[in-house]
Amino acid sequence: MNLPIEQNLISLVSLIFSFSSFILACLIFVKILRSHKEKNRELSDELTYAVSKKIDESVEKILGDTLADSRTKIDGEIRKFSEELLRLIHARSAELSAYVDKTQQDQAKQSQFYVANMLAKIEVDAKDYRENKFKEIDQEIRQIVLAAAREVIGRAISLSEHEDLVNKALERAKRDKLF
């Protein structure tokens, strides 16, 4: 079982060699791996760019089509709305015109009726006023004449005439059975 030293040494050197080879191989592998990773990254960036560009183009196309379609639809709706609005305005205008005409006619009738009534009332009032004034004037004349007559007759009657008038009044009271 005892190996000579040379043998051991050879084994050791062999072992070291093997180990070194292993280390070297690892380093090479790591290097290769890094290189591959960088290459993959470059490929990924290119792919991303290409996909993004494609998406942008698609979106632009879709949006463009949609906008064009919407514009057409909106224009159509606006045209329809404007036409309906015009129709309504015309209809309302006709109604309003008819209402105004009817109101004017009614007011004209009412005015004529009012004027006729006022005229009749004024005629009656004027007649009443005239009659009342005549009555007032008659009354005033009557009062003036009465006052003058009282004054003149009152002064003209003597005491004995007064007494005679009272006696006659007394006889009449007796005839009237006052006592």
Add this chain to the structure above:
Amino acid sequence: MTTKATIDNAVAFKPFENSIFDMRGLLGILDDLTLIERSLFRDKEGTISSKARDYTSSGVIAIFEDLEKTGIEPADDSKQLNFLKDLVEYLKGLPVVKVTLAFSPTNTYLEKLSNTISGYSNKKAILDLTIDEHIVGGAIFEYGGKVSSSTLDARLDEVLTKQMTGAKP
């Protein structure tokens, strides 16, 4: 007794009644009688005229003196007082005739008017006289709620109305 007293009073009151013609005369005699009534028992004796002479000198004293001569007047104080009270009540109860004239009558005419009205009504009537020149002439009599008017003012009014309305008066 009561009947006799009533008859005596009716006779005794007549001279007082005859001395009054209008409200002024009535109020004057009522004042005199009230004054005499208050003076009757002030330590005096005798007739009413003798007791009242110191307080009034109106014509009512003369009427009492005439009554005393006929012996109708009561002798004692108590009866004299009752006599006066009855007289006042009697005079206050005399019928009043309201008369409106256009002039102030003389006393003579007033007396004549009062007597004529009293004759018509068969009882003494006192005249409540009002002077209103607006009636111009004639008179208005009011008695017992009735009125009789015969005035020149009414006649003038009537004539004027007919003239103004174009009718013949």
